[in-house]
Amino acid sequence: xxxxxxxxxxxxxxxxxxxxxxxxxxxxxxxxxxxxxxxxxxxxxxxxxxxxxxxxxxxxxxxxxxxxxxxxxx
Amino acid sequence: xxxxxxxxxxxxxxxxxxxxxxxxxxxxxxxxxxxxxxxxxxxxxxxxxxxxxxxxxxxxxxxxxxxxxxxxxxxxxxxxxxxxxxxxxxxxxxxxxxxxxxxxxxxxxxxxxxxxxxxxxxxxxxxxxxxxxxxxxxxxxxxxxxxxxxxxxxxxxx
Numbered sequence: 001x002x003x004x005x006x007x008x009x010x011x012x013x014x015x016x017x018x019x020x021x022x023x024x025x026x027x028x029x030x031x032x033x034x035x036x037x038x039x040x041x042x043x044x045x046x047x048x049x050x051x052x053x054x055x056x057x058x059x060x061x062x063x064x065x066x067x068x069x070x071x072x073x074x
Numbered sequence: 075x076x077x078x079x080x081x082x083x084x085x086x087x088x089x090x091x092x093x094x095x096x097x098x099x100x101x102x103x104x105x106x107x108x109x110x111x112x113x114x115x116x117x118x119x120x121x122x123x124x125x126x127x128x129x130x131x132x133x134x135x136x137x138x139x140x141x142x143x144x145x146x147x148x149x150x151x152x153x154x155x156x157x158x159x160x161x162x163x164x165x166x167x168x169x170x171x172x173x174x175x176x177x178x179x180x181x182x183x184x185x186x187x188x189x190x191x192x193x194x195x196x197x198x199x200x201x202x203x204x205x206x207x208x209x210x211x212x213x214x215x216x217x218x219x220x221x222x223x224x225x226x227x228x229x230x231x232x
Contacts, residue, residue: 012173014101018182020102052105 002027004055009066013041019048024055024073032058033071042067079108079226083219086232087116087143088152089161089176095232102228105188110226111183112219114193117232119143120176120202121192121207135201142200146176173191184210222228 008024016037023033036037043060047067050057058070080102084095095111101108113121122147131139143149154160158180165175183190191212197203204213212218223229 010172014097015174016106018100035077043116049105059105062189074129 001030001032003014003032003034006033008035008039009038010038013039015039017045020046020049020071021053024053024071029073029074031073033073034070035069037067037069038065040067042069046071071072076115078106079110079222080228081110081219081223081230082110083229083231084111084113084117084120084143085115085151086152087119087149087162089149090151090153091118091174091232092120093179094147095230096176096183098187098230099188100182102116103183104189105180108189109186110189110219110222111181111190112191112214112222114196115200116142116194117205118196118202119198120146120149120180121211123200123206123208124148127203127206129203129205131201136187138201143177146180181206191222194221 003021004027006019008019011019016035016039020033020035027033043062046060047057050071054074056072056074058072061068076225082091082095082099088091099111118143122145124147126144131170149161151164152157152161168175169217190210190216192207194213
């Protein structure tokens, strides 16, 4: 199981989700995607995205304006 | 009906509405949706190549060509355009806020496999030829759109 880091800081909607989608397409099931985002809408968006794409949102934190999410590819 | 298909009719050739269309399209594609965008009337201006292309056209078609914006860089805002000043200000603010430009959004849409269909009837009416439009488009009529819309669960008219 690999852990993939994605830096999507500075990207506006839907940039971070597009990045995440591209990475998720290439990685294997069970891999963990760690993404860092500065777009605040992402906090809500990521839950919908995970639900729709059947991936698992492991954690969602915010630190100094940076949203960090860990997603497991299902 | 497939829950994984979205269609958008892009009727408007306004910069703000075009951006909204492509942001929705790219978001939908990133959620694993199949997305079709159907460009008609003013929306066709978004797809024009920026350069001038010499073609045989009637007087009215030539006139239309002069009046209408040529490509994504030349579009105005739907409100507060002020002869292009508004669009310029909007683009400046968006660049500062790191929002993708319309051309970048179009490039992402293509990369994500968003299908773009140009309405041939509107092209005919407005005197727009295939050579003037960017590559990688499909050409069709309302039936092509309806065929796609029938299978989709979201259909937008922008």
